[in-house]
Amino acid sequence: MPTDKQILEAVLFASDVPVTLNVLTQVLGNRSAEEVRAVLTEMAAAYESEERGVILSEIAGGFQILSRKECAPWVEQMLRSRRKIRLSKPALESLAIVAYKQPITKVEIDSIRGVDSAGVLHTLLERNLVTIKGRSKGVGRPLLYSTTQEFLSYMGINEVTDLPELKEVAPLLEERERLSEEGEQASPEPEVEVSTADGAA
């Protein structure tokens, strides 16, 4: 009878996508989710400390065995040209906007970037990093974009909240208002209309 660890390892090995804790728990059958997680944590630590070419990573809402990053040059050599190309700067920009403001319309993305994003959005859709979540209730019922599970996996994070925190605009503007008040007494009125597409959220 194989141990829990062996079964989990076998299941994770056999999958080329992240496997959720839920599925792993179901597969084992006789263990609670907490117990399974504990075993997985133990395995991940063991993978890390032992002399292994792979790691056990918690990614995109599941667990997945991935190659160790130090081994990347050698793995790369084997895979050669089969790798997906990196995202372009416009694509990364648009992806960041979708990630932090989802669901968001194309017009809002265009307005933040100051440039048309149709082509870039197409690429992101094609690579399944972004998907259409539905339609906005606004005029013309424009499509709403949001990020996908694949996006999480692509970025190597577990959930959207793991993304680095987005800097706030407000403190910067307050700083400016403070400066201008100090500079000249006739300061512009403190409340200014937001002219960017912040209204979505």
Added chain:
Amino acid sequence: MKETRGQTALTAPPRDAAAAEDGEARGMSLIRVALPAFTGPLDLLLHLIQRDEVEITDIPIARITREYLDTLELMRELDLEVAGEFLVMAATLMRIKVRMLLPPAIADEEEEDPREGLVRQLLEYRRFKEASREFEALETERRLLFDRGAPAQLEDPQDGELQPVSLFRLLDALKNVLQRQVPAIVHTITAEPISLEEAIAVIRGQLERGKRALFEEVLSGFVSRLEKITAFLGLLELLKQEQITVSQEELFGPIWIVWRADSARRPVDSEEEEQHADG
């Protein structure tokens, strides 16, 4: 941009050439700096503001407008496509500049700083631009970890990527082989005409041994013109059954026939066969 450099060191291989170039350009003279591709007018503006180390909330509008227009001019000289949005921004900048020049008495009393809207937009854009750099760092980091299931590419004839071959190229190749056919010095024996099935079996045998062979190599095993044509039909049949693929490194280059039937399904099948044989 510290991260970018760190990544470059980690990833090393050529992929990061663009990033390195970008970083390099940053430290160079004005004209070189203007060269990196801008994702849009806001990107360009932000770049000018950062380069001149001026306060984003207090943009010297005359100077930045001039530099912005100079850059557009440079882009045009370099034959870079200047998207319409860049021109719209130029107009916006000039409008702001004019409004700044108007004496306060003429301007509306209630009026805010003419730069206000632009500043908001720039600040908003900058957040996401910065975020996109972090995304790039995440991307780079993640690309060092490989999923299972990526098809390996181990025994290519040479480097370089193989391209699909059209049917016409296949026919051309057949023509070449037939033309080169030296009229055989026939002695006697009437060769048994080979059947399509036999031809397929021969090709299969040849490919299963070597996994991959040149088109001409495959056909060279067949003697007469009729046999070669039969073998060609056999190849087409195998192609149709998706047991082989044909590819070439370059147009008019040698055509490779690759045996693919064993790539995914084969091991399982043969195992089953063995079991049957045992039982």
